[in-house]
Amino acid sequence: MKANFYPLLFFCFFGLSLQAQETEAQVAYKQAFYNATTQKILQNDRQALDMYLEICTKFPEEAAPAYEAALLLKEESPDLALPFARKAQKLQPKEPWFMLNLIDLLEILGMYEEVADLKMELFAQNQDFEEAMDAAEIWNDLNNTKKLNKWLAELYRDWE
Numbered sequence: 783m784k785a786n787f788y789p790l791l792f793f794c795f796f797g798l799s800l801q802a803q804e805t806e807a808q809v810a811y812k813q814a815f816y817n818a819t820t821q822k823i824l825q826n827d828r829q830a831l832d833m834y835l836e837i838c839t840k841f842p843e844e845a846a847p848a849y850e851a852a853l854l855l856k857e858e859s860p861d862l863a864l865p866f867a868r869k870a871q872k873l874q875p876k877e878p879w880f881m882l883n884l885i886d887l888l889e890i891l892g893m894y895e896e897v898a899d900l901k902m903e904l905f906a907q908n909q910d911f912e913e914a915m916d917a918a919e920i921w922n923d924l925n926n927t928k929k930l931n932k933w934l935a936e937l938y939r940d941w942e
Contacts, residue, residue, distance in 0.1 A: 784922050785839075803934070804904075807841075810840075811840070811841045811844060814833065814836070814837050814840070814841075814848065815837060815844075815846060815847060817833060817866070818830050818833035818834050818836070818837060818847070818850070819850070821833060823855070824848070827854050829852055829857065830850075830854060831851060831854045832849045834848075834850045834851040834854065835847075835851055836879065838851060838866070838869075843872040843873065844873070845869070845871075845873035845874040845880060846870070847868070847880075848867070848869040848870040848873070849866070849870035849880055849883060850864040851863070851866040852864075852866035852867035852883055852884075853883065856883075856886070856887060856890070859893055860890045861891060863887055863890065864869040864887050864888075867880070867883050867887050867889060867901040868884060870883070871883075871884045875905065876903060878907065878908060881900055881903065882904075882905055884900060885897055885904075887898050888900070888908060894920050894923075894924060895920075895926070897917075897920060898916075898918075898920040898921050898924075898926075899917075901913040901914065901916050901917035901920070902914060902933065903916045905917065914933070914937070917933065918930060918934075921933070
């Protein structure tokens with residue numbers, strides 16, 4: 783009976799050890815993110831950007847550092863900001879502010895077809911009719927009658 787108890791005890795301690803390491807990683811992430819955010823508040827945007835990029839590398843599953851890096855890069859080099867905004871939106875697709883930041887970047891870069899698609903996704907998530915109307919206007923301006931007709935059919939179906 784005692785022989786069966788020791789392996790079980792070992793695996794329990796091993797499991798607790800793994801859980802403690804994960805907690806340490808979470809603490810490290812929070813500390814690094816706090817430091818980078820503090821730098822941003824202190825208006826040293828370049829140093830904050832470097833910190834966010836480092837956090838993105840160390841914690842690729844976190845959306846917030848990618849979002850903050852995109853915000854810092856947005857004005858000076860939107861083409862460099864775009865991958866970070868897409869990553870943040872991909873990691874947390876249900877967060878509207880990540881999607882709105884991506885929409886702003888795509889508008890700056892003149893990628894209007896993607897802007898319209900994202901506005902429709904936003905409309906599908908939270909029923910913001912204004913976003914849907916913006917998307918319809920973009921499709922109308924781009925002469926994309928196929929997507930405009932599809933949107934009108936969906937809208938009509940929803941009202942029935």
